[in-house]
Amino acid sequence: MMNMAGSSEYLDMDTKELFRLYSDTRDVDIRNILIERHLYLARILAKKYINKGVDYEDIYQVASLALIYAIDRYDPGKGFEFSSFATPTIIGEIKRYFRDKVWTMRVPRRIQELSKKISNARVILEQEKKSNPTAKDIAEYLGCREEDVLEAMEASYSYQPVSLDASGGDDSDDKDLSLSDRVGVEEDNFRNIEQRDFIEKFMEKLNELEVKILKDRFFLNKTQSAIAAELDISQMTVSRLEKKVVEKLRKEYEKNI
Known part of the structure; x- marks a missing residue:
């Protein structure tokens, strides 16, 4: 856990301003605050890969390291929202981890x-x-x-190797899912019920357009341009909506931890 003693002057600063300041100073205290403010992204994206034959904590560690990597590489001067920049970076690192480390x-x-x-x-x-x-x-x-x-x-x-007596237990049409994807569905539901309940309750507070942005960007991995084309709006509008949803999610998450 970071030491907040030397960084209290930054705690009430706007995130965008912190990114600009970090870009200029590379101050470790600012970096730590930015990491803590955005760890929710690593948690949410890591949750998408639960029950894939790898412990959640291992995936979360990969996602957290990718988040730090994204913070270090992010250039606020280019005009992109950090969540839009960090999400593909984190997902890419998780997929690379599976591709390079998990094939047994x-x-x-x-x-x-x-x-x-x-x-x-x-x-x-x-x-x-x-x-x-x-x-x-x-x-x-x-x-x-x-x-x-x-x-x-x-x-x-x-x-991931599985026992020969492991049961598929799933009637889905996704024929390319591994056995480890299909085992323990009930256990997985119980383990994720708190997170799912949080997301579902959060979406109840959003309007229809915001719900679509959240689902398309973070669950279906659609690009902003693809969403803009589908909705017949500008990519800038999608970017603003995404920023709004992410900020709401961050505040809601902080209220519940």
Whole structure:
């Protein structure tokens, strides 16, 4: 935990002003305050990868380090909101951790890379088709053979070894989910009920447009430009709305800790 004794002068400062000051001074006390103010981002994004065969604490550590990396690289002079800059940085580091550290069998690099492309393609195709894409759909989108897609999907089981008597216990249409994704659904729900309850109650306080921004940006990983095109508004408007939602979320989170 950071020592607040030498940094009390900064505690009441606006976050944007702190970023500008940190950019000029690289003061460690300011950096620590910025980290604490934005740790909620690391928590929320790390929660998305629970029940993937890796302990939440390990994912949270990766997300926290990525947050610090984002704070150090952030340039407030470029006009981007920090949350918009940090979110892809954190998600990217988490995905890189899974890709580079979690594969437990000797899966060829080309399969690992194709698996990543498949995951990205699935998100895009789901948004376009409003339904789960088939292996054939994904193969056509990526310009590869359907057999290669199926091979990569099967290889996704290599993320983490599981017991042979582990039960899938899921009737979803997501055929490429690993067994570790499907085991312990009830336990996962109990473990995440507090977080889910917080998010659901928070969304009740938002208007319809703000709820869409929150879901699209942080749960569906849509870009601001994609949301702007879908809503027929400017990207700047989406950016302002996102900033507003993130600030509301931060204040609501601080009230509940």
